[in-house]
Amino acid sequence: MKNKFSLWFLSSVVVAVTQAQGVQEKSTNDWPVLTTYDAHHLAKIAMPIGGVGTGTVALGGRGDLRDWEMMNTAAKGYIPTSEKLRYIGPFFALYTQTADGKKDTRVLEGPLDYSLYEGAFGSPAVNHGFPRFESCTFKAAYPFGQVLLSDKKVPLDVRIKAFNPLIPGDANASGIPIAAITYELTNTTDKAVFASVCANMPNFIGEDGSVREPIGRGNALIPVGAKENKNVFRKDKNAQGIYMSSEGVEKDSEAWGTMALSTSSSEKVTYRTSWGKEVWGNSRLDFWDDYSIDGRIDNREHNGEDRPMASMAVEVSVPANTSREVTFYLTWHFPNRETWTPAEDGLDNMLTNYYTTQYKDAWEVVEKTIPQLPNLEKKTKEFVNAFVNSDLPKVVKEAALYNTSTLRTQTCFRTADGHFYGWEGTSNTKGVCHGNCTHVWNYDQATPFLFGELARSMREIEFAHATDDKGMMSFRVNLPLERANEFGRPAADGQLGAIMKMYRDWQLSGDDALLKKLWPKVKKAMEFCWIEGGWDSNKDGVMDGCQHNTMDVQYFGPNPQMGIWYLGALKAASKMADFSGDKKFAKTCNILFKKGSKWMDENLFNGEYYVHHIEPPKSRDDIAAPLLKGLESKDLENPAYQLGKGCLVDQLVGQFMAHICDLGYLTNEENIKTTLNSIMKYNYRDDSSSGFNNMRSFVLGDEKSLVMASYPGERPLYPFPYFTEAMTGFEYTAAIGMLYEGQTENGLTNIKNIRDRYDGLKRNPFNEAECGNNYARAMASWGAVIALSGFHYSAVEKSIQFTATPGNYFWSNGNQYGTVEIKNNGSKKIVLLKVLKGEISLKSVKLKGFGSTSFKNEKVLKEGVSQEFIIQK
Structure with missing residues (x-):
């Protein structure tokens, strides 16, 4: 198929989907659904619910809440527990009583995974021992997550509906620290049923989940840090519930702040601000007995715990064959965030989160948000319905939409001045690889096409703060911004990609004032390529110097990955220079572009793909000082960690970006098409069980992938370190390049292979990992939407x-x-x-x-x- 694709082809090529993916369900006036996960594909699902830059809590596949990441750090797997209740964390329970007096009480979750029951002293699973629903299904169209629960012993079917507003172009409305969780109760009998939904949650202020200590004789871990936490019942105009604060956690701590567990002020509720004193499980038994009598709970005196448990039950009558809803709101407010580069230089190492400047505490969040929430939900539905109901392949929509969840995780944050920042990703307990890393964030297309304000903020940081007067851009920015350039190392692909991103974001926004402000530094960043000992010191349009790049090594000599980024930056810079009235500079860039493009086709294209000519420097003296920092290869005469004659999955990343920017072809069009076919020929793995991998494994067994590099010919003794890996961000880049070139079947196959790996059973569909969880590079996936729509x-x-x-x-x-x-x-x-x-x-x-x-x-x-x-x- 050449250049175009038919709707028939788009639908038929992805018919063979996994059981987990099921079929796309058309949206109605109800919540949209893109993917349905059956009971066998729930274990790894954790859908982040929270605002952009606020942190999140995740809705688990069985209806539980996990990954409580509200306190300015990652906390994968963290479920806060009460101090002495050990295995009791947040949970929601349902009490029902039928007309004939039959009662039932159980937790509003599907069955526990059997793997959670391993342990010498019984199950270490949080909230084990409670009865649950026998049937569970998960439905999603991010940011909407639904869990469907049913049980033949229960007179009500339950649908859990959880979301946080996500509205393109409105970063503030999409940045509210709230998780709205609704329990829709459907009466399947012919008589009314009395019901009560009870929310339970410990006040864990002070415990961010990053530090956990062993407890008891088992292998469970309990977090530390809470001190003198207090729960108070409040009722105001819009909300009522438990307001959580702390009198013992230091107010300059990242984990100091407030939380609230609330519902509408119009609901009929009973509550506890503390559970009873714990001795041999009596506190848990006391709660269960109390709640199971009539669906109501009586308060208990504070039992002296630093992490007191709070409970609130909402009563409702559900008429025969009808549905009623009960909604709870989790809100949080944690102002302090330590800079990712603390130093003893007299500057403040504590930052303030932007979202906390919009509210004074967690209670004000819910009071202000409840009146707005119906309209915010409507706008979010309008966006998701428009997206889900478009005629793009399901796997494309899933890859693009589900990876936007990264913007809500602890990978990303905003500071009080509104600037937007991102780690590369996170470990289970902290951020990984700081500083808006230019060469990783180059790939992200979700932020600029959904939240242009945030993308332009990153451009301002890159050029106005991280670029020095000589044009050297630190590829990691330190904070506060007074330290922005302290990292002091440029990345060739990162810096050149930033120039292309500046052009993209200017075009999308029409923000001439921003271009005028930043153009002097954009020009300097382009000129930095030509410094003595630099990337193109002889100014011939070919990158051949010491080029640090996203493979975390330096390439020596001309290569397609850096070279095509360079061509794209030259083309973008010429257009911005022309608009800025700098005709001479525009002409210089155009001349270098044409020379470099011709040279690459004549010298690096081997008939199948572009290769790397390794050209070591004669000595360290031939390398510009800023490029010497962090040299991985110590033997410059025979440098290690080079690409050489390999077929690199990412060799056309600059062309990918040029298509996104509508800059046209950077090298010969036919060579581009041939190269993408060669990547599919040489880098595609139909089975991962037989291939050798000397580094990290992101694919296993019979999973399909594109590996980073293949060597049909000669291979360096020690190629760049990641050459045997497969990482989704790079796979997306190649796949989207294929879509742009009309190689639609290959492109969609690769995207489908990624999503098959993130199927809810093997991996979390909302967490594509690379060097860390919720990895920023995976947001390249939004590019497939742009490619197939031709937008x-x-x-x-x-x-x-x-x-x-x-x-x-x-x-x-x-x-x-x-x-x-x-x-x-x-x-x-x-x-x-x-x-x-x-x-x-x-x-x-x-x-x-x-x-x-x-x-x-x-x-x-x-x-x-x-x-x-x-x-x-």
Whole structure:
């Protein structure tokens, strides 16, 4: 199939999905559903619920809450427990009583995994020992997660609905520290049922989950840090519930703050601010007996625990054959975040989270949010429905949408000034690889196309703060911003990618003022390539110096990965220079682009793919001082960790970015297509059980993948360290490149293979890992949406472009979003464009490879209005 794809092909190529993925369910007026996970694919599901830059709690596959990551650090697997109740953590329970007096009490979760029952002293699983529902299914269309529970012994079916607002172009509305969890109770009998839903949660302020100590004689771990925590029942205009604070945790601690467990002020509730004194399980027994009598709970005196347990039960009558809902809100407010680069230099090592400047405490979060939540839910549904109901393959939508959850995890945060930052990912207990790492965040397409404000913030940090007067950009930014350039090391791909990202974000936003502000440093960053001993010191358009890059090593000599990034940066810089009135610089960049592009095709393309010519420096004196830092290879005469003649999965990453930016081809188009076919030929693994891997394993057994590099010919003795691995961000880049070149079946196959690995049974569908959990590079997956829809938007030129292939598509530019329907009409095409958020001004509408229409006067498309355009070939 060349250049275009049919809707039939898109649907048929992904028919063979795993049992876990099931079939896509069309959205209705109810919550949208993209993926259904059956009972055998629930164990690893942990869907983050929380705002952008606020931290999260995760909805588990069986309806439990896990990964409590609210206190400014990662805490994978962390479930807070009460001080002396050991294995009792947060849980929700259901009490029912039928008309004939039959009672039932159980936890609102599906069955526990048998693997959780291993242990010499009984099950170490939190909340073991409680009765549960026998049947459980998980449905998702991020940020909406649903758990369906049923049991023949229970007169009600239950649907758990959990979400946090996610609205493209509105970072504040998408950055509220709240998890809204609704229990929808459906009466399956012909008589009314009295029900009560009880929420239970310890006040664990002071315990971020990063430090845990063994307890008892088993292998369980309990966190440490809470001290003199207090629970108080509050009722105000909009909310009622348990407000949690601490009188003993130091107020400058990252784990100091407030939390609240609440419901609407109109509900009928009973509550406890503390459970009874614990002796041999009596406290647990006391709660269960009390609640199981009538679905109500009596308060208990504070038992002296530092982590007192709080409970709140909401009563409701469910008429025959109808449904009723009970909603709880978890809110949090933890202001202090330690900088990722603490130092003894007189600067403050504590930062303030942006979201905490919007609210004074966790109670104000819920009081302010409850009135807004119906509208926020409506807007979130509008976005997700528009996306899910588009005519793109299910695996593409799943990969793009589910990886946006990374923005809500502890991988990302915002500081009080609104700036947006990200680790590369996280370990189970902390961030991994600090500093908005340019060469990793180069791949992310979700942030710029969903939250342009945050992406532009990263550009400002890169150029205004992390780039020095000589044009050297630290590829990791230190904090506070007074330390921004202290890391003092440039990455070739990171710096060149930042120039392309600046062009992309300027085009998407039309923010001429930002370009004007940053252009001097953008120009300096481009000129840094030409310094003595630099990446292209002889200024011939070819990168051949000492090039540190995302493989965490330095390449010596011309290679496709850095070289094509360079070509893309030259092309982007020429366009920005031209707009800025710097015609001379624009001409310089254009000349170097043409020379470099020609040279690469003539010298690096071997007929199948682009190779690396290893050219060691004569001595360290030939390498510019900033590039000498952190040299991995000590023998410069015969440097280790090179690519050499390998076929690199990521060799066309610069071309991937050029397509995203609508910059055209950077080298010969046919060579690009041939290279992608070669990557599929040489790097594709249909089975991972037989291949040798000397590093980390992200694929196992019969799982399919694209490995980082293959060596059809000669291999260096010690290639770059990751060459035998397979990592999703790199796989997405290659797959999306294939989509752009019309190699649709190969591209979709690779995306499907990734999502098959993250199926809920083997791995968490909401956590694609690389060097850490929730890895930023995986957000390259949003690029597949752009590739298949053919979307390009320029707020500078006031133009919008789509594929000419008929269908329904979703589009977003980071500030506005909407849908487009493209239909055939004889020799013409009808384009029905709708803006769902904001408004855009257009001078032209284009269909790639077909035609365009232009307007003498700008057309302003307002929110909620559809506009039809007819385009002649």
